[in-house]
Each structure stands twice: as C-alpha cells, then as structure tokens.
Amino acid sequence: xxxxxxxxxxxxxxxxxxxxxxxxxEGGRVPPSGDVFSVILLIDDAVLGIVRSADGDDEYxxxxxxxxxxxxxxxxLDIPVPDPDAALRAIAAxxxxxxxxxxxxxxxxxxxxxKDLDGNELNLSAPAGADTPHGKE
Numbered sequence: 001x002x003x004x005x006x007x008x009x010x011x012x013x014x015x016x017x018x019x020x021x022x023x024x025x026e027g028g029r030v031p032p033s034g035d036v037f038s039v040i041l042l043i044d045d046a047v048l049g050i051v052r053s054a055d056g057d058d059e060y061x062x063x064x065x066x067x068x069x070x071x072x073x074x075x076x077l078d079i080p081v082p083d084p085d086a087a088l089r090a091i092a093a094x095x096x097x098x099x100x101x102x103x104x105x106x107x108x109x110x111x112x113x114x115k116d117l118d119g120n121e122l123n124l125s126a127p128a129g130a131d132t133p134h135g136k137e
Contacts, residue, residue, distance in 0.1 A: 005049035
C-alpha cells in the first residue's frame with residue numbers, strides 16, 4: 001500500500017482540519033505528544049499522512065513558521081465520500097475552500113472540488129446518481 005503524505009508547516013492544524021471536515025480519525029502520531037512530526041489519518045478505509053516540513057538544524061522543533069509554507073504540490077487527493085455536497089459544506093465549515101455544489105461527470109462520478117487549509121486540491125467523490133440530495137439531478 002502506498003500512503004500519500006501532505007507536507008505542511010503545521011501538522012496539528014492540518015490534521016485537525018481533516019478530522020473536522022471529513023471525520024478522519026488519528027491512527028497514530030510521532031512523537032506521541034508535543035510538536036507533531038507526522039500524523040496518520042484514517043478516512044474510512046483510506047490512509048493519509050501529514051508530515052511537518054523540516055526547519056533548520058533542529059528539524060521539527062518550535063512553532064510553525066508560515067514563511068516556510070511551500071506552494072501546494074501537483075497532486076489531487078480523490079476522497080470517496082457518501083455525499084459530495086455535504087462534504088463540500090463540511091470543508092467550508094472547517095475553513096477550507098469549497099465549490100458551491102458537486103457536479104456529475106461523464107465518467108460516472110459526482111465530484112465536488114475543494115482545497116484544504118494549505119491549498120491542496122481535493123476531489124470529494126461518489127458514484128453519480130447516488131442516493132444523495134443532489135445526486136439524481
């Protein structure tokens with residue numbers, strides 16, 4: 001299994017975002033307490049890692065430095081959700097950037113476009129026509 005990791009300056013902040021927005025559960029963190037280096041998140045049957053960017057000689061100590069935030073990478077995280085429209089609302093409520101509504105795609109998926117707190121692109125997806133409030137339009 002390949003586990004994608006999102007590199008960030010503030011692992012606690014980004015992990016808390018995914019827990020609030022997508023009901024992720026922490027599967028473990030290093031170190032177990034204090035400033036986080038990495039967090040494993042469980043989102044249904046998927047695994048997502050969050051890792052803190054190295055900062056100088058003492059790689060992972062001290063408070064997050066916003067000047068070290070790199071631009072988002074060229075990835076899109078496709079996250080299966082039961083209801084993409086509800087997931088978009090949850091992303092927005094947790095502070096992310098979310099489209100107003102999801103769209104049915106010609107390849108049979110309903111996808112809502114969003115971005116997390118660091119600007120990483122998210123596709124919140126379910127089968128098109130799924131039994132959701134907007135899925136049968």
